[in-house]
Amino acid sequence: MKRLIAIALSGALGLTGLIVTNSKHSNVPVLKVANWAEYIDDGTESGTPMIERFEQWYKEQTGKEIRVEYSIADDNEILYNLLRMGDTFDLICPSEYMLMKLAVEGYIQKLPASFYDATNPDNHYIRNVSPFILDTFSNNVIPNTDSTWKEYSAGYMWGTTGFVYNPEFINETDVLTWEIYNNPKANKRITAKNNIRDTYFVGLAMYYDSQLRSLKQSYENGLLTLREYNTQLGDLMNDVSQETMNNTKNVLSGITDNLYGFETDEGKQNTISGKVWVNYQWSGDAVAILDEAEGLYEEELDESFVPVYLNYCIPETVSNLWFDGWAITKDCKDVDVATMFINFLSMPENVVANMSYIGYTSCIGNKEVFDNHVVENYSAEDGDETAVAYDLNYYFNPEYNRADPTTKSDDYVFYTPLSNTKRQLFAQYPQETDLDRCVAMRYFDADANMRANSMWSDITFF
16 A cells, blocks of 8 residues: 555645646536545556546546546544535535434435446446445434435445554454453553544443443344344444443543553554554554555665564454445535546546555455455465465455355455454455444434533543
């Protein structure tokens, strides 16, 4: 992966220079897109940024010109406030909880039914989307509505949260439990995220530990179906009642003395340098951290460089399953152009280019992506005695049915070094059973949001 993870926030804001303002193009229709920093191929390797390639492709397809105004938002809350204050975009890329909030509050519109016509060869998204992603988006209902994520959003990137850890100092068994936050081995060597949503999730996981273990046991004993298990996990991990929030606040207040600190981006370099041994992280950033620590970003390594081999772990009771997806705003001037942009990004060659630059995992999962990204990057070399089979049927095989073993195909199984099953490959594509215990966060309503912000102020004051 070539994504540079140490970029300063001020530098990221400078990427708004991608917006074209040339007056010669004043009569050309504009597609206004808002996305996150470093979240689309900038042309470092190809020579042409993805945005420019779309403009060229659009003209080839339609004979017309289009200009993309590409803006950067720092986070979901800033994007929400921009929309609330009247800023207009055609296409945005919110995370799952913000997608739900925007749908409920009427800021986004449903994708047209024609977008999901798989018989149309131009509908690259529905023809190439991972069956796991399509199932997830089809079965997650937006609270207070009868609509699903699929109706409002096309998946872009996804992942889990977990711990990047240094196995020289921390054992995997230590980070399989959320109690690592109270573990003396990690004293002043562990981080939490400097935002209320991710850290509240940590607190809930610690507070509900016994209930989570009981649920897992019931599921493994066949007393709960997978859907029942996921539903009950999701209810626990989205509990914002006053009592639960008070108890979770006490849990989080109790771990602050053990923390190296609350962090957003600085934890990456601190983990690589060895100041931090356990870094709670989004899986995409975990891949970037592991890559940089290993020296994969450097074309020529300094003779003094010593690689550090870090691992990634998803806790055994529960973790977060997150998604970023494209949504069309209620103010979109041309829905057809917006859907063409999504479909362009869903073409396998563009998917691979984006993943190679970003380091995150695309929601597109077909055989071409499997071969040209997964197998290309993670296959074991001939003669590697540590090589093990890694099965990704659940993600890439459109015919796969978990309940029917005969639907599994060897075409989606490959051999990888054993170390990859705890490192970059695992962070990008966990095994199917690891995702059983991962759930999405829902949005806070106004009352819960007010109480959460008050709780967060009290915690970070310590």
